[in-house]
Every structure is written in C-alpha cells, then in structure tokens.
Amino acid sequence: MLNGTTTEIAERKALRINPAKTCQPIGAMYAALGIHGCMPHSHGSQGCCSYHRSHLTRHFKEPVMATTSSFTEGASVFGGLANLTQALRNIFTIYDPEIVAVHTTCLSEVIGDDIPTIIRKAREEGCIPDGKLVIHANTPSFVGSHVYGFANMTTAMVNYLSEKTGTVLNQVNVIPGFVEPADMREIKRIAAAMGVEIVMFPDTSNVLDGPLTGQYKMYPEGGATVAQIKSAGDSIATVALGHFASHVAAATLESKCKVPAAFLELPIGVSATDRFVDAIRGYAGVEVPAAIELERGRLVDLMSDLHQYFHGKRVAVSGDPDQVIALTQFLLELEMKPVMCITGSPGNAFEKRMHELLDSVVPAAKIKQNADLFELHQWMKNEPVDLLITNTYGKHIARAENVPFVRFGFPILDRAGHRYYPTIGYAGATRLIDQMLNALLDHRDRTCSEEWFELVQ
C-alpha cells in the first residue's frame, strides 16, 4: 500500500495523506461517555454519529451509545433548531438519561446554530424534564483535532456543572485527559492506595470496559456523576494531566470556582508519575504509602535489568500531543533516542515543549505538529529507525520498512491489550517496557542469522 512513498519530501499545504488525527466531535463523544448516565448527542447528519460510534467501538470493543439530530437538506437550509428540539424531547422521553451532552459538527457550525439558545428554548417548551440537564460544546471538525473536541467537552462539564458552595471538600480533582478507561482505572487505584479522595472527570472506566453480564445496560455503572462534577468546584485542588486535553478545563475551574490547579503532563514513565503522585500527596496532605514506593522500585528494577536493550535505540513516535510529550520523556529515561516525533494535532505548544525536551539530548530530532503518517514514513525512509510507536495506522509503515512496532494511543483497531492494561503510572510504564522490549527482541529473533540467534537474553 505504501509503495508510493518516496524519499523526496515536498512541502504540502493542501494535501493530507494518511492522517495522524481525526475530527473534534469524536473526542467530545468520548469525553461525554465519561459522565454517568449521559447520552452524547451529535448535532449534525447521521453519518457523523455513526462513524464516531463505529470508530470508538472498533477501539474499545464495546457498545457506544449516542444520538443524532439526523440533519436533512431542510435542516441545513433553515437551521437545526427543530431537529435539536425534537431530538431532546425524544431522547428524554425514551432513553431517559440524566444528562445529554450535545456537540456540534462541521455542518451545524457552518449553519451557525446557536446551541445555548436552542437548549434554553427546548427547556421552556418542556422538552427537558425538571432535574435533567443538557450541556454543550462547540466542536467544529475543521478546527483542531479529536483532542480539542475532548478538551472542549471536558471544559463544558466545568462551565455547565461545577459550582462553588463555599465549603471546601476534602477531595482532589483529577482531569485525566484523552486516555484509556484502563488508565483512568489506574489513576483511581493509585489515589485509593494513597488514601486520597478524588473526583475524576471524565471517567470512562466501567463504561467502556464493562463486564459481560448478559444484560444490556444503556448507561453502565461507570462515569463521573453530575453530583461529583458539580462538587469539583469545592475541591482542594485540581490535578490536570496534559496541556492539550486537560489544562483548559482546569484553568476554567480555577477561574470559575477558585480551585487551584497543578498543570501536569500525562504520568507516563518514572519522573512524570513521580510528579503526579507528588501533586496528589501535596494537595491531600498525605504520605506516599509503601505500596506505591514498592511499585516505583519494581519499575526501576525492571529498567535496570533491561537498560542495555534500550540504550541508543532510535525511535519514531506519532500520537496525540499530550501522549507524545509524555512518552518522549519516558523514552529518554530509558536512554532511547526519540529522533522523529510527530502529532497530527495542530498547536505550537507541542513543538515548543518537544524542543525543550530534545534539543540538548537529541539535537537532530525531527519534531512536527500538524503532521501526518505519510511524512513520518518519508523521514523513516531517509533515516531508518529501530522502533516505531504509533496507533494502529502505523502498521502499514512498520510492514513496509520491516521495523519493530508498538501500538500506543488512539485508535488501536487490531490488538486487545489497551483495553486492560494502563500505560500510565509505574505499572503502566512496566507494560510499555514489556511491549517495547518484546517488539525489539522478537524482531531480532526473526531476522538475525542463525549464529547470532540467542537463547538467553
């Protein structure tokens, strides 16, 4: 498939080949699924909603519920007021959610539908039952990426729901970013081990990684409750993980409810997890328990056992900006060389931060925001790497270049582990080490000549 990839790199302004991003609404839908009892609603044509549900289902292997305004030509000419009003009436009548989280699409954005006004009118007309909520986020598909859609819906949760009552609650907010349910589960486990009460939103654990019971639950057990998100305004502090996915929501909460925030990166690897644990510890005024120290010690032990296999390995990374920034730091902790790092999402903060991380240690590293996998592949053709880390789409490149490959990020459409094992925290780092080492050694075992084929490694 990639035999058309050439080594000559031409500047492209009009053309996207094999993207490393997708559009805002899917991020908003994923975030909305992290509210308990929430029906995500796509205000656009049917296709958008169908594509997002299918895509999320391919990644999570779980049913994904969401409704659509089912735009027609009429709605596109006269505006989507009637569709959204009717949709809200139908959703509450039949599906009976606690809350509906509306996100827009390119269609409704270009038409210019004023969602807050439509929601207000729908409430006046009795389409929204008392005690039920509707929130919204603007998520034009022609701006940003899926990460921005996630951030916008998370910020909408703060804007619409969080309140300051004046009584400070003994709890810390965690805004986890666009990570897996397994990662969110891990954050809760770490907090529980430290004896810290947290409010995490969104929280898709037990929503998109639920058990098989044989019964169908439209609203699974998991998700941050509206009451919890409301109470975030009374928390001691907020720990926000990831500049792109979480910091805006934390800053909004800071200005709206005066909840101080720690603006951290995703806790991938030793130092980043240290900073996360330390932030939680500091705000909650607890000691780091022995169990967490033990996990850290075991991770460092594993790193020392295996560091000779990672040293100096040239790595190409593509992913969402928060993930790439955090993973790069972990790769450096393993003394690997992240020589090519791209994200499909636009945003200067990515390149700035990546240069801070890499300029002194890997001065020749190629760093690019708003890039695509075609370009990454061209770079790799010019300067081969030892390991490729991307979402599933990188498998075409890995095959074409016969390079060890680790799947990381969103989406993963062809493997299962991401649904069960976190990549954040000390435990998550051990999983990443396991995956990277296996990829490197499996490749060597398959390709080396007989006399270099080793039993013990």
Added chain:
Amino acid sequence: MNSDLNLLPSRSTSITEVGAGGGAVVCGKVSLAGSVSQRACVFCGSRVVLYPIADALHVVHGPIGCAAYTWDIRGARSSGPQLFRNSFSTDLQELDVVYGGEAKLERTLNKLIDRHHPKAAFIYSTCIVGLIGDDVGAVCKRVSAAKGIPVLQVQSEGFKGTKKDGYKAACEAVFRLIGTGDTASIGPHSINLLGDFNIAGETWLVREYFERIGVEVVATITGDGRVDDIRRCHGAKLNLVQCAGSMTHLAKRLQDDHGIPFKKVSFFGIEDMAAALYGAAEFFADAVLMERAREIVSGEVARIMPQLRAWRTELEGRKAAIYVGGAFKAFSLVRALRTLGMRTALVGTQTGDKDDYEMLREMCDPGTIIVDDSNPIELAKFCLEQEVDLFIGGVKERPIAYKLGIGFCDHNHERKEALAGFEGMLNFAREVHASVTSPVWNYVPRRARPKSRETTREGNAA
C-alpha cells in the same frame, strides 16, 4: 431487569411480527431526530461502494474526520494496486470554509495524480462542501483536461439524503466511466458482476465459478475493480446485481443506455449461489453452460454437505437475529440459516423497502420480528425476548450481541473470511457454529445453565 428497553412510540409502524397481521412495514424514512440510529450518511454510501476500485485515486474533499473514519476499514481485497487503501483528503480548515476549498482541491489533485498516475480519480464531496458551495465539478473538469484521466465528482454531501442516495451518487460517478473502453474482444457469453466488493476475496471465489462454466466476466464492480475494465463493461451481455440496494441504479442505467439486461442475484448460501449460476446459464440458453453449472453445483454441494450436516446437528432449532444493510442479504441469510437448521427470530435492515419487507414476511416463520432502521435498544430488547443464540450484523452490533451473551457473525465490512459462494457457505457455517457453541457463553451470568461448570470440568477431565 431490562425495563429501560422501551420502544419509541413513533417506531411502532416500522416493526412487525410475522403472522400477527397489521399493515406494511413503514420504511425509507429519514431516522427520527434523537434516535440511536445504526444508519450512516450519503457520503458513507458512496465511499463504501467506490472504495474497492483499486487503481483509482480516492480523494475526500472535506474536514479530516470523513477521511479518517473511512481509511482502510473495508476488507475489500485487490489483486494488484493498493493505492486505494491510502487516505487522501483536503483536510479543510477554518479559512477554507470561509474562502472556499476549490484551489486547495485542485492543488491536491494535481500533486497526487503526478505522483501516483492513477487511471481515474474520484472526488467525494462532504457536508461542508455542499454548504460552502465549492464548484467541485469545475475543478474536476479542469484537472481532467490537464492530466488526461477521468476525474469524477461524487456528489455525496452527507446531509443530502440517506446512505441509499450515496449509493446512487456512486453509481452515477461510475456510469460516467462506462462506454469509454474498447469492447471488441468481448465474447457472447459475458457478464459483469455488480455489487460484490471482494470482502475477504469473495469476488475472486464467485468469478471463478462463472469462468469455470464458461462465462466471461468483463468487469467486477466494484470488488477488485479496475478502471479499464469498467470503461469497457458496456460490452457485456448481462449484468448480475448482487448487492441490489447499492447497484440496481447502475444496472438500470446500463439497461437504459446500453441495452444490457440485468438479474438480481445473491451469492450467499447454497440455494442462492446455485440459482445465480443457473440463471446465467439459462440466460445464454446454452446447454453446455447449464451442464457445467450443474456439475459445479453438485460437486461443490457434495463437497461441503457432510460438514454442514455435522454442524447442523448442533445448531438445529437455535435462533438467530439478523440486522444488515440491505434486504437482499437478509433474504439470503434467512435461507442460509435454514440450511443450518436455524430459525430467524428477528430480521431487520437499514435500507429495505416495502416490497422487501413483504418478501421477508413471506419467508420467515410466524413470530419472527421484522424491523426497519432499528437501534440498539430495540435490537437488544428483541434479542432477549426471542432468546436468540446468534446475531448477524456489523461493527456496531457485535459488542451489543456479546454484552447480551449472544454469539455473533460479522456479515459486513469486517468479515475476515469469504462468506459468498459454496466455500463461503462452509466458512459461514464454521463461524456460526463456533460462535453459537462457544463455551464462553456458559460463563455469562444470564445464560449460565445450572451445572454448566461441572459439565465443563467433567469435559476437561475426560
């Protein structure tokens, strides 16, 4: 227990029960605003139909999502070029929405055609293109003139109808290619296969059957499709239309403009595959063809029947739910399941029409539920009420079935094994049997039978 599984009152006319009387199934409507519809859009319809044309360039003109969600998701195999599996798009940004995306599209096309030298290019319009008013047709014309290949606009703005309208737009785009190739060498016993997309190599299987009986296959549209074959496909004497929902429009156009008759066929299941072969032989009124068709059918049936019978003993009396895109596939599946001794307890489609539902009503046993444009809540409700053992559907239905503790067979884009033809019937039966009888369902609380654990243990011990 499942009290949250209610039906929308306005949906009741789109649901019927065989044997319970009542009027026709109301269908072909735009989905209700606010429903969890399983349906997609016009763009989706066009994209799935044209995507398998392997030596063409496919460019999505719109924001990134439409390109990203349709990138290499369809297991349509190509025996040669793999160009079609890449994702090319204009990735429209805010400024393009304000100032228009025509210039960007033109630059994109020029660059891609220079690099890949495709035989033709399809340009898919998305919602936003319909709103900002880009003159895609004019761009296509200019690029086509400059590069000397057909550059075809696909009018697939998402909101301008349903998935069916997308099929139609795709057919119109393909139709503009037809009639431009040389038909001189095409023989008298020649056909086109329309509406098979070579998922998991199905077109290859079916094509081989026809070639074995002595029928020349001019073009496969669009599975393992090639632009040059399509350009000369008007030289064929008969069109066989498999996915009737998507390709009947093209068949009609070929009949009207080129005088080629068409037959609706299905390649799923023994009966339908055999009928398709006999139908072609009958059409050409050639005893030799018919004789060879009989030989193939009897040989293949004899080959697969012993295994099918063995599986049938374990599947006898089990119940299935079917929810697929088009009605023609549903008909075939009802018959194929019957071959395996299974009863269809629920059947629905995204795009069936009134006649299709009448046909289903006649085919299915009393008590079978029939639905148009359903949603997960309805599907779950009926699966539980009917106590089905198997669900046949696509990507969105699979996890719902599993959550209910029900076996599943993908009969959509993501099937990994060919399900068409005689070999496909064997694969289908293997998948159905494996999933329905999987021990995993014994561990599902709802379906766990008393003592099932002990049975398993004894089984293991033995």
